[in-house]
Amino acid sequence: xxxxxxxxxxALYLPYVVIGLLATNLGEAWRLAxxxxxxxxxxxxMGTIPAAFANPLPSLHPFDLFIGLCCGAGMRLxxxxxxxxxxxxxxxxxxxxxxxxxxxxxxxxxAPKFEDNIILTKxxxxxxxxxxxxxxxARNKNVLVVGGSxxxxxxxxxxxxxxxxxxxxxxxxxxxESAINLLLASVTLWPPKPTVPAEPxxxxxxxxx
Numbered sequence: 001x002x003x004x005x006x007x008x009x010x011a012l013y014l015p016y017v018v019i020g021l022l023a024t025n026l027g028e029a030w031r032l033a034x035x036x037x038x039x040x041x042x043x044x045x046m047g048t049i050p051a052a053f054a055n056p057l058p059s060l061h062p063f064d065l066f067i068g069l070c071c072g073a074g075m076r077l078x079x080x081x082x083x084x085x086x087x088x089x090x091x092x093x094x095x096x097x098x099x100x101x102x103x104x105x106x107x108x109x110x111a112p113k114f115e116d117n118i119i120l121t122k123x124x125x126x127x128x129x130x131x132x133x134x135x136x137x138a139r140n141k142n143v144l145v146v147g148g149s150x151x152x153x154x155x156x157x158x159x160x161x162x163x164x165x166x167x168x169x170x171x172x173x174x175x176x177e178s179a180i181n182l183l184l185a186s187v188t189l190w191p192p193k194p195t196v197p198a199e200p201x202x203x204x205x206x207x208x209x
Contacts, residue, residue, distance in 0.1 A: 013076075020072025021058040027067025028052040028059040108137045118143065119160045128166055 029052035033044035052059070058068065090097070103123065109132075110125045111117050117125035118141060132138055147153045154177070162169060 016072045016076045019075050020068040022068075023071035024058040024060075024064040024068035025052045025055075026071070027064035028061065030067070031061065031063055108132075108134065109139060115164060115166055117164075119157070119164065 029045055029048040030041070032048040032052065033041045035041045035044050106124045109127060111127035111129060116128050118128060119125055126139060126141065128141065130138060145153050145157050162171070
């Protein structure tokens with residue numbers, strides 16, 4: 001055992017050893033007290049305590065050593081239980097531990113193949129699979145986009161995700177603007193073959209008023 005570990009153990013258990021040695025004098029006072037009943041013993045103990053502690057050295061009588069051992073062990077057990085049941089404080093995080101995430105934080109939630117993701121931002125995506133390699137990375141696919149008129153909800157989030165074409169879509173679009181724009185984008189990006197009627201068939205939209 002290294003000197004550092006030895007000094008650490010000594011500093012940890014020395015107080016309980018000192019308490020145990022002092023408690024041997026308490027055991028001696030109890031042993032010297034006269035009386036057969038508990039009440040008589042306690043009354044007599046008041047007179048034997050000064051005599052027992054007159055000698056600063058611990059008592060080596062077996063009974064006194066047993067009392068000292070019980071007191072030292074009891075004190076150590078009380079400290080252990082107190083520490084075990086203590087409240088867990090996160091020092092330095094009293095005002096919360098929230099922070100802005102980085103590329104390493106979102107990486108476990110993204111699929112390696114770009115087309116198999118829900119696009120969140122330019123650099124952040126969410127995998128479509130419900131069974132990722134690590135089950136704790138599974139997330140629901142609900143996305144709430146909040147923004148005022150003209151803030152780009154359709155242009156910068158809805159359209160890019162519809163153009164992913166990784167699943168079936170039901171688009172609720174009362175004014176039909178999104179469906180029309182997506183159909184035009186489909187024709188522009190994926191023109192039909194000359195032998196096929198000029199009808200965009202890659203993505204179907206259902207308008208639900």
